[in-house]
Amino acid sequence: MIGIHSLTKTFKTATDTVRAVDGVDLQVKEKEFFVLLGLSGSGKTTLLRCVAGLEKPESGEISLGEQIVSSAERGIFIPPEDRAIGMVFQSYAVWPHMTVFQNVAFPLTDGKRRLPRSKVQERVVAALELVQLSAVADRPVPFLSGGQQQRVALARALAVEPRVLLMDEPLSNLDARLREEVREEIRGLAKKLGITVLYVTHDQVEAMALADRIAVMSEGKILQIGAPQVLYHFPLNQSVGEFLGSMNEFAGTVQNESCVKTDLGMVHCAVPNGAPTEVIVAIRPEDLCLSCDPSGSNNEFPARLISQLFLGDITVYYLSANEKKMRGKTTQVDRQLKTGSRVYVRFPAEKLKIFPR
Amino acid sequence: MKKNISNLDWSRLLLLGVAGISALAILGLLAMVVWMSLRTGVPGQPSSYTLKNYTALLNDPYTYRVMVTTLIFSAVTIAVSVPLGFVFAWLIERTDLPYKALAMSLLSIGILFPTFLKAMGWVFLLHPRIGVINIFLMQLFGLKNAPLNIATLPGIGFVEGLTLAPLAYVMISAALRGMNPAFVEAASIHGVSKWRTLLRVELPLVWPALVSAVIWMLTVAIAAFDVPGVIGMANNIFTFSTAIYFMINPNEGLPRYGLSGAYGTIMVGLSLILMFPYFRALKQSHRYQIISGKSYQSRPIELGRWWLFGWGLLGLYLVLAFILPLLAIFWVSLLPYVQVPSRQAFSVASFERYSAVVFDSALLQAAWNTLVLMVAVPTLIVSISTAISWVVTRSRMRGRMVLDAIAFLPHPVPHLLFALAIAYVALLVSDVVPLYGTLFVLLAVYVICWISFGTRVLNNSMVQVHRELEEAAQVGGVPTFRVLWKVILPLIRPGLVYAWIWTSLSAYRELTMAVFLASPNSQLLSTYIWGQWHGGGLGDAAAIAVIMIVIMSPLVTSFWIYARRQQHVASSVS
Numbered sequence: 001m002i003g004i005h006s007l008t009k010t011f012k013t014a015t016d017t018v019r020a021v022d023g024v025d026l027q028v029k030e031k032e033f034f035v036l037l038g039l040s041g042s043g044k045t046t047l048l049r050c051v052a053g054l055e056k057p058e059s060g061e062i063s064l065g066e067q068i069v070s071s072a073e074r075g076i077f078i079p080p081e082d083r084a085i086g087m088v089f090q091s092y093a094v095w096p097h098m099t100v101f102q103n104v105a106f107p108l109t110d111g112k113r114r115l116p117r118s119k120v121q122e123r124v125v126a127a128l129e130l131v132q133l134s135a136v137a138d139r140p141v142p143f144l145s146g147g148q149q150q151r152v153a154l155a156r157a158l159a160v161e162p163r164v165l166l167m168d169e170p171l172s173n174l175d176a177r178l179r180e181e182v183r184e185e186i187r188g189l190a191k192k193l194g195i196t197v198l199y200v201t202h203d204q205v206e207a208m209a210l211a212d213r214i215a216v217m218s219e220g221k222i223l224q225i226g227a228p229q230v231l232y233h234f235p236l237n238q239s240v241g242e243f244l245g246s247m248n249e250f251a252g253t254v255q256n257e258s259c260v261k262t263d264l265g266m267v268h269c270a271v272p273n274g275a276p277t278e279v280i281v282a283i284r285p286e287d288l289c290l291s292c293d294p295s296g297s298n299n300e301f302p303a304r305l306i307s308q309l310f311l312g313d314i315t316v317y318y319l320s321a322n323e324k325k326m327r328g329k330t331t332q333v334d335r336q337l338k339t340g341s342r343v344y345v346r347f348p349a350e351k352l353k354i355f356p357r
Numbered sequence: 358m359k360k361n362i363s364n365l366d367w368s369r370l371l372l373l374g375v376a377g378i379s380a381l382a383i384l385g386l387l388a389m390v391v392w393m394s395l396r397t398g399v400p401g402q403p404s405s406y407t408l409k410n411y412t413a414l415l416n417d418p419y420t421y422r423v424m425v426t427t428l429i430f431s432a433v434t435i436a437v438s439v440p441l442g443f444v445f446a447w448l449i450e451r452t453d454l455p456y457k458a459l460a461m462s463l464l465s466i467g468i469l470f471p472t473f474l475k476a477m478g479w480v481f482l483l484h485p486r487i488g489v490i491n492i493f494l495m496q497l498f499g500l501k502n503a504p505l506n507i508a509t510l511p512g513i514g515f516v517e518g519l520t521l522a523p524l525a526y527v528m529i530s531a532a533l534r535g536m537n538p539a540f541v542e543a544a545s546i547h548g549v550s551k552w553r554t555l556l557r558v559e560l561p562l563v564w565p566a567l568v569s570a571v572i573w574m575l576t577v578a579i580a581a582f583d584v585p586g587v588i589g590m591a592n593n594i595f596t597f598s599t600a601i602y603f604m605i606n607p608n609e610g611l612p613r614y615g616l617s618g619a620y621g622t623i624m625v626g627l628s629l630i631l632m633f634p635y636f637r638a639l640k641q642s643h644r645y646q647i648i649s650g651k652s653y654q655s656r657p658i659e660l661g662r663w664w665l666f667g668w669g670l671l672g673l674y675l676v677l678a679f680i681l682p683l684l685a686i687f688w689v690s691l692l693p694y695v696q697v698p699s700r701q702a703f704s705v706a707s708f709e710r711y712s713a714v715v716f717d718s719a720l721l722q723a724a725w726n727t728l729v730l731m732v733a734v735p736t737l738i739v740s741i742s743t744a745i746s747w748v749v750t751r752s753r754m755r756g757r758m759v760l761d762a763i764a765f766l767p768h769p770v771p772h773l774l775f776a777l778a779i780a781y782v783a784l785l786v787s788d789v790v791p792l793y794g795t796l797f798v799l800l801a802v803y804v805i806c807w808i809s810f811g812t813r814v815l816n817n818s819m820v821q822v823h824r825e826l827e828e829a830a831q832v833g834g835v836p837t838f839r840v841l842w843k844v845i846l847p848l849i850r851p852g853l854v855y856a857w858i859w860t861s862l863s864a865y866r867e868l869t870m871a872v873f874l875a876s877p878n879s880q881l882l883s884t885y886i887w888g889q890w891h892g893g894g895l896g897d898a899a900a901i902a903v904i905m906i907v908i909m910s911p912l913v914t915s916f917w918i919y920a921r922r923q924q925h926v927a928s929s930v931s
Contacts, residue, residue: 054828079366080831087832093825097847107833110843153829160833 002028007060022220038217053080086157127159285329287351368838394618400784431578437518442525467523476587478682483507532566565642580771690899742811776873794876818852
């Protein structure tokens, strides 16, 4: 549905030029919920704005469906008003001088895809119904709460029946609890209506909760594309792995295809083909196994339990093994584990990740 | 390449066109001032390029006299206006002075009060021959000569200073308001007394803003025409601006456009040079301002019984700047000839002049012309400024900051030079298009000069409209012009209305540009009074002045109520 080919967009600052988007290739499928994930400054918003037509790329091509909407090489640039898309902005951008109804109706009455009056009424009512705002249709938007304004923005984007819905950090201005609620709604609506969504966020939890597929971006480039589970469990490199969740990391040297020497000792794991000699062995905190007594299996190391943090649903353990700090995380409380006592840490071989150093 | 052309957006083109043409008009008129300084003879007459005007100017002792006069005049003006402005600003922004809102309103409205009327009032008060106070003092003490004389260089400087005090107040109070009260609070917490804090913390911090205010006052004083024109000219005191007027309207002989162009070029250069230190000081003062999200106000300094002193000072100012001159004008308008209030004088006082004056067809024509300008000028300014401000703040065109700078140019450059240049242009083309002396020329120059004001106000308004509000409409398929019309303009409506009314009232009170361009066919109320004044009809001039003020008062008041409600309090004057 959305095709992006070797897209580049640079910005000139006072001192130098920044490649905000640097040769990106991307395919978003029909009806897919696709999330661009990255830190601020990684180029994800710029990429989204290029798709919207709010930025003009220097090179590369963007297509929506069959139509090429932007191609620097062929001199094609369709302005945003002709792209038939919907967009939800970070600031919501609901027009403060209009009511809820007028906000949703405005693109339909004044836009390029104008509809007859009766049809407008029908569409707006339906869109407001979708986001459960029918009751406040005649209220001026400044009187709404942040969450409600967010829904107005969503209704407005949906009312034009866009072929693609673009969302730029739409939840970042909401408080944590509301964010979770609206997140579910957005995902549910997108799936119910069967629309293609391109969604930008810097929050990995949000990305995993929403996405069919995620593209992790950094410095204008895409590091990895894949389903949330794939990215979480099988990151291609250290950055992607760290971005999706915390990891315990150990520098090591590959001895053979099933053995890496680290500061802790010899770690047994499946070293991928083509891995360099100098590597990083990583494991997520929830994958660590802790016990008071040694079990005698592979990859087990003695450690000291420095402190434990009870967080309700989980407990976090801070460990030290051979001068190396580690974090463990578990949902089961083991009362035998005492702070300051000696414990045994085991790395299940299938949970270990090997990255080049 | 071809695709790009077909993608051109006509509404964008229109906005760019309007902005571009206005910018060219501003630059063109400035260039015209320089060009005319390099020519001799009457406009349109064949002439070669020459530096004769400059050599004449440099070899004439009169030039140096004018220069010194202008400098002294400016110095007195600043010495009067800046301390007054600072004290008022401090009282209103930093202390618990009661009825602050009233003080603020009176001072800000003061900016709109027609300056030339104030000057007339002071002539009626302190002229050595006809000044009411002088006559009174002479009678009282049996003096042979008038003890006070307003028609001197310090005198006109004093009147101009009184006039500009509200402007100084607005500029300085903006600086005080922008300053973080935490600096002052930190001083008081660490045991520094209020007065010491004022001298050692507050004053050094507002110093750059004060310097920029002084420089701005200097450019305004150099350009000032009303007071030197009304009081000084008849008494042979010439500043740059009145000297130029006198060259174009000499008592005998031909107008000397070439020489006035040379004077004008010097004035343009001077005002532009002054902008360098002005912006440097301004930048420095912005560095001292800490803009925090929360605007919290420091605890005001308690004046205690000193509030009486504060209001006493304000009251004295208001009496000197408005009430006395107004009363003097009103008094003179009632009498057949100027005399001191006495039983005999009251017995001959009457409204006879008014009935005679009101039915004068020339005055009615002047009133009509003024009204036309009061509607047409602000409407054009707001439209053009919208286009310019849109290009400057909303588009991402290269060179938009240059456009902004050009639109700002008429602010520091004396407006009379634009009038001079457009008069010259009108004369040049008078064989082809009979523009000279028409209302149209006045309209054009008012609009060109006040675009700077309009764009300041609208730039400010437009940057406050979040870019995503516009982009949301764009993505929703709404074309550029409709976005402007239905999203941006409604959101900046307070700014639009403010700019419209302010420029409309400015058109009502404007004298400087008008006297350069008004002909018998295009008289305005202000030029009509000017004509009466210099033609010896002092009483008639006074009567029309009173009518002018009576008409203006409700307009200004309603404007003020609107501006206060929109929180737009004269913030864009500087």
